[in-house]
Amino acid sequence: MRAVLIALALVLAAPALGAALSVNEVASELRCPTCNTPLDVSNAPAAVDMKAFIADRIERGWTKQQIIDALVEDFGPSVLATPPKRGFDLIAWLVPALGVALALAAIPIVTRAWARRPRGEGAAPPEPTPEEARRLEDELRRLGDV
């Protein structure tokens, strides 16, 4: 019974015992507003201030989402490293997915087209003109003499 209770306590305490939230974990989901690079790799003055803000909020026990929401409140949604999955920004997610879907759908069509193409179609060389045939004969004869 005691073992069950300990296991239950561990399960309930798991989030708290898990790896503490790091500044870079939050920063990697944001971008520097002045240099447009990911916040975790930026050392611009604005980025330094934002990382200090993140560190302070982690210390105060804020969750990752609370910190991100606060920064979006200050800098607008453009501070997010990836666009939100709603409204016009949804296009940024849909277009690549649509591209992949179209490419996948095209594979059977293209392979069927290749499979149906008659062998040699379009590959046959044109017949030589009489002049070309004569020159070919001459060249072969000369090679034969050598």
Place this chain on the structure above:
Amino acid sequence: MPSSSSPPSGPRQGWDRRRTIGAVAAGVAVAALVALLAIGLLNKGVETSIARALDAGERPPAPDLELPVLVAGDGVGPAGGTFSLEALRGRTVIVNVWASWCIPCKTEAPILDAIARRYRERGAPVLVLGIDVKDLSENALAFWERYDLSYPSLRDRDGDVDGALQTTGVPETFVIDPQGRIAYRKIGEIRSEEQITPVVDDLAPA
């Protein structure tokens, strides 16, 4: 003799139709992608019409920016509300684009404050107005308190100022005449009151 212009057989016809639909779909997809790229490039383009107009001796119209109020004062407010630059028609406005992390902004803030106090004491229709950009609001407010600044400031939360005023960075200062036209632009730090006051005095003699 078989005719070369005879209609294609059933399966062949179906296959051609599928191929046409596929080509049209691919064409639409490519066109959409090109359109998105074009929109992106047009939006990212650096607009320089304000600089060109000022260089030509013209006064381009100031954009009608409506921004949240960071610090109220001189008829701009209330803090937390929004305020439109258009509401300042009839007054000469010295607009200073700044950020708390910007080192030259720290040097020029007291100079801008001295300019604001000078015109306020004279009762002149001249206003200094800050616009805080790309900044944490709590740092911006701390900056205001640290330098004991008396003029109001707006906040550019959504990055509208870059495009509207065609700024290249911080600090940048604009003088907007009472008709709402940009009369002067200074890129970089204001080092003395005399860099700004002659322009302002020409527009609104005290």
